[in-house]
Amino acid sequence: MVSLRVSPLGIPGKKCGTIILTAEELDNCRDCATMQFCANKLDKKDFFGKSDPFMVFYRSNEDGTFTICHKTEVVKNTLNPVWQPFSIPVRALCNGDYDRSIKVEVYDWDRDGSHDFIGEFTTSYRELARGQSQFTVYEVTLLSFSCSVLPPTLPGNPSQSTSLHYMNPYQMNAYAMALKAVGEIIQDYDSDKMFPALGFGAKLPPDGRVSHEFPLNGNVDNPYCNGMEGILEAYHQSLKTVQLYGPTNFAPVVNHVARYAEAVQDGSQYFVLLIITDGVISDMAQTKEAIVNAAKLPMSIIIVGVGQAEFDAMVELDGDEIRISSRGKLAERDIVQFVPFRDYMDRTGNHVLSMARLAKDVLAEIPEQFISYMKSRAIKPNQDPQPCKSKDPALHTQI
Structure with missing residues (x-):
């Protein structure tokens, strides 16, 4: 256990207190x-x-x-x-x-x-x-x-079988299975089935710049994909063109969806952000702040963890036991649902059953989160709902 005592710089003449950082070296047990x-x-x-x-x-x-x-x-x-x-x-x-x-x-x-x-x-x-x-x-x-x-699991080259993104010609990887399981349920609540899909944590061609908010289909002006099949196709194509690379930041995509949700707070639209991740996160403080801000908006966040990594950070973001906070400010609502994909893998290899169980649990909190927002804003059901004509982000995924 290593403890560091840090005295932050502050206003001259005023006592600013002390920050204590504690860290424990992780064992290499596999x-x-x-x-x-x-x-x-x-x-x-x-x-x-x-x-x-x-x-x-x-x-x-x-x-x-x-x-x-x-x-x-x-x-x-x-x-x-x-x-x-x-x-x-x-x-x-x-x-x-x-x-x-x-x-x-x-x-x-x-x-x-x-x-x-x-x-x-x-x-x-x-x-x-x-x-x-x-x-x-x-x-x-x-x-x-x-x-x-456990064999070493690497987020790197998708052509290697050790990668979580390995493109097996005979079956979907965990990212694709999680996306299909949850997305096929969510898509029925969207009128045109057109979804923007973003990736983060990769170097993009041609200059190799690292991005945390890039369209999977490669089209900056139109990141929308046609249904789950369109998203899966864009995901597979992106793996052939980008180089997976750290760090892994969540805040940019959370803020991306939040900007659209902030513009439509009358109850006519509700946004669901799906993040599929291996559990690594490099901007925890910024992500917590983004979630606290998003809790005031008509949106929910689903996080599906794939692989065998530790998901302590994802559990903290879930906020079921302790409401998430940032800079002393509590989130207005619990809007995050996290599930580890490995807990839903059927031991018999029945992927249909695995995906059904995953979809059921991962979507369990969405209705309550939706209702809690509407009640907090005193928004009543529209007796004559108008069809949605705008294309606002409702689904994103990580590669």
Whole structure:
């Protein structure tokens, strides 16, 4: 653990305080744990029905604090849930320290985000690795546990099988599957099925400049693609022309959509930004500020994480447990929904089932977010809605 004490420059004669930056060196462990849990006779929290339980896993830090590293799906209306198996890098779970504490909390999901606490327990990777016959804590039982070694996943050359963007001639990569699963649902709410699709984090021809807001179809004047098939085609073509490159900044595309949403706040349009990412983010502070500003506008943000990287930053942006803030200002609404794609990969290879489950969970919060905006602005449904004639951004994706 490394701590740096920084005294910021301020107004002469006034005490400005101290900023303490704390960092922990990441272990190079490439193990990945796959596990499944169930519970029995959990406390009933809902007055009219049973609970809707889900689990939250926290990695302990060297300074005694905890960081969210995984959330299970919600199992509706039961006191005896069986959660889906999930995989998580051991580095994300305990930073490669098998005896480090792992805290697990169980909640009853509520639509308004005020989830009811059911209970908690602590364990460690070593205890979990002993298997299901050795682990039952707080009515929670480990059904299965296995460990494998992750191959290195690189965002680089799409022609290499180690890349998350690898263009397999026989099946879609995770980026394309996530885009298709979510996009095919969203597109039915757009009148003309024309969507602008932007990429970020790449060097563009001919001069190799790095861009975080470029059209996937290569047309700056008209970045619109015809439906999901048009976006997928633009995505595949862009991989042949651009060079994937860091840093990875989210704020430019969030602000891009926010500019359009800011111009249409009368309830006639609602914008959904879809970001598909490997979890790396280089402008966390700027992105949080962009989201806080966007929370006042008619828009929602869906983030789908692909690959086996740590998604701590994406969980923080989600804001389900702690409302996102920037410069001491809380977001007016929770407008971000994050899901890790790996949790939805069907073990039998049934990609249709995987995409159906992903689409269901990733879109679960959109109706409530939409209604919350309309209620906050006292906007009532139009009895005679007029067709939308403008082409405003409703969907973006990262490559």
